Amino acid sequence: MRQTKSICPECKRVIAASIFEENGKVIIEKNCHEHGGFRDIYWSDAELYRKFQGYSYTGSGISNSQISSSPNCPFDCGICSGHETGTLLANIDITNRCNLQCPVCFASARIKGFICEPSFEEIRKMMETLRNEKPTPCSAIQFSGGEPTVRDDLPEIIELAEELGFAHIQVASNGVRLANSTEYCKKLRDATLRTIYLSFDGITPEPYIENGGFNSLPLKKKAIENCRNFGPESIVLVPTVAKGVNDSQVGGIIRFAAENLDIVKGVNFQPIAFTGRIDQSQREEKRITIPDVLRLVEEQTDGEISRNAWYPVSFVVPISRFLSAMRNVSLPELTVHPHCGAGTYVFYEEGHFIPITSFLDVEGFIELLEEATPEIKGKVSKVITLTKVLRQVPKLIDEKKGPKSVNVSRMILDVLKKGDMDNTSRFHRNSLFLGTMHFQDLYNIDLERVKKCGVHYATPDGRIIPFCTYNIFHRDSIESKFSVPYPLRNEPEKEV
Numbered sequence: 077m078r079q080t081k082s083i084c085p086e087c088k089r090v091i092a093a094s095i096f097e098e099n100g101k102v103i104i105e106k107n108c109h110e111h112g113g114f115r116d117i118y119w120s121d122a123e124l125y126r127k128f129q130g131y132s133y134t135g136s137g138i139s140n141s142q143i144s145s146s147p148n149c150p151f152d153c154g155i156c157s158g159h160e161t162g163t164l165l166a167n168i169d170i171t172n173r174c175n176l177q178c179p180v181c182f183a184s185a186r187i188k189g190f191i192c193e194p195s196f197e198e199i200r201k202m203m204e205t206l207r208n209e210k211p212t213p214c215s216a217i218q219f220s221g222g223e224p225t226v227r228d229d230l231p232e233i234i235e236l237a238e239e240l241g242f243a244h245i246q247v248a249s250n251g252v253r254l255a256n257s258t259e260y261c262k263k264l265r266d267a268t269l270r271t272i273y274l275s276f277d278g279i280t281p282e283p284y285i286e287n288g289g290f291n292s293l294p295l296k297k298k299a300i301e302n303c304r305n306f307g308p309e310s311i312v313l314v315p316t317v318a319k320g321v322n323d324s325q326v327g328g329i330i331r332f333a334a335e336n337l338d339i340v341k342g343v344n345f346q347p348i349a350f351t352g353r354i355d356q357s358q359r360e361e362k363r364i365t366i367p368d369v370l371r372l373v374e375e376q377t378d379g380e381i382s383r384n385a386w387y388p389v390s391f392v393v394p395i396s397r398f399l400s401a402m403r404n405v406s407l408p409e410l411t412v413h414p415h416c417g418a419g420t421y422v423f424y425e426e427g428h429f430i431p432i433t434s435f436l437d438v439e440g441f442i443e444l445l446e447e448a449t450p451e452i453k454g455k456v457s458k459v460i461t462l463t464k465v466l467r468q469v470p471k472l473i474d475e476k477k478g479p480k481s482v483n484v485s486r487m488i489l490d491v492l493k494k495g496d497m498d499n500t501s502r503f504h505r506n507s508l509f510l511g512t513m514h515f516q517d518l519y520n521i522d523l524e525r526v527k528k529c530g531v532h533y534a535t536p537d538g539r540i541i542p543f544c545t546y547n548i549f550h551r552d553s554i555e556s557k558f559s560v561p562y563p564l565r566n567e568p569e570k571e572v
């Protein structure tokens with residue numbers, strides 16, 4: 077199918093890799109002259125691979141990059157001029173401390189023996205770097221860890237993010253502090269936090285016992301309840317999907333989310349990435365790729381959310397380009413690699429799921445916008461083209477198959493006409509976003525995907541580093557450079 081570059085999992089040298097079809101699956105194979113051959117499943121469904129491949133876009137990256145294009149990718153980032161996507165979502169790890177002791181976690185301060193916790197001023201500088209990105213300042217930020225809520229100054233950090241102009245601010249959390257304190261929930265809400273990215277591995281105790289050593293499901297439910305009553309106003313559930321642990325629960329998780337749609341706005345499935353050495357037979361047995369998640373969703377929702385309802389993250393690029401041309405502004409473009417992630421929207425009525433694709437011809441819609449964009453780009457008057465588009469849109473919608481409780485045509489037309497946050501939020505309020513992103517590991521890493529990454533870390537040394545490369549290659553050295561021995565100020569990690 078194509079040639080790419082990857083990494084030898086043993087010596088970490090850049091090596092050539094082939095991506096090809098075999099028995100309906102897509103395989104990545106590479107050979108290191110010193111450590112031999114490595115093979116892994118890249119995507120478990122070749123047909124879906126081809127569909128997604130059709131939505132590959134080249135972005136223009138960051139014009140004020142930090143270094144010139146690196147021949148030594150991925151070892152040289154801070155972000156270089158060869159990187160093709162700007163920062164769509166920035167991560168800042170504000171601590172590596174945690175208030176849980178999950179046996180599967182090797183990242184916490186206690187296990188690593190040091191604490192890595194940027195100061196408030198360092199965090200300010202990291203955020204300023206993100207806001208200074210050109211041509212499109214980064215507008216979405218996630219505070220992560222460790223467990224970010226163990227830092228008492230998190231509300232002030234959120235306020236600062238708001239002040240600096242981030243439009244979307246979220247906190248990745250295990251939910252412990254939210255479950256234990258309604259006052260804390262209010263504090264986060266008052267600091268203008270709107271979204272919690274809540275780790276949520278299933279709807280029964282078993283996945284929690286397997287991953288965390290105890291049943292934290294009641295705690296997750298309590299955190300959701302507290303957010304419902306006291307804020308923040310929206311939650312995205314984040315299950316890490318592992319074979320034999322929770323792969324039988326993806327449908328149940330979606331149903332749980334839909335039944336809590338007043339507060340749960342999305343589910344983002346993350347197939348597990350391998351962090352240590354793992355041999356080929358075990359990889360073949362345990363590997364879950366994006367098409368596996370889509371198949372599981374289809375099977376476990378009785379076919380209501382079929383694999384055809386999903387499109388790559390990059391599918392929406394023509395929408396941003398159309399809206400940018402309409403409003404003469406530079407909007408973020410989700411030009412991430414089409415095999416990094418997938419998403420869809422579903423509505424939920426009378427116990428049934430209605431994916432957006434069942435009543436909107438999404439491909440026709442994208443084609444319509446792709447054709448219209450050159451007609452309005454740089455033009456003073458856009459009325460004729462906009463009118464033409466608005467006339468066409470209703471023809472792409474089959475109202476009879478759509479949800480009864482909301483006027484979807486009206487919502488889509490409003491987003492196109494006004495394109496503002498209020499209308500986009502109205503669409504989001506009524507639907508459930510389903511997403512999946514497969515983070516890479518040393519076995520399946522594809523440097524073409526890396527170069528298009530739009531999820532970036534801001535690090536205390538002032539760099540912007542793409543997420544997968546940060547976790548695989550850069551995290552350890554940066555954390556050790558900016559750490560102090562554990563415990564800090566005699567402050568132990570908090571126990572539950």
Ligand code: SF4
Pocket residue numbers: 146148149150151152153154155156157158159160526527542545
């Ligand atoms: S991962 Fe991106 S930023 Fe880093 S060296 Fe490669 S192209 Fe440049």
Ligand code: SF4
Pocket residue numbers: 412413416417513514515516525526528529530531542543544
């Ligand atoms: S974080 Fe990894 S999986 Fe996600 S867009 Fe970046 S390279 Fe792709």
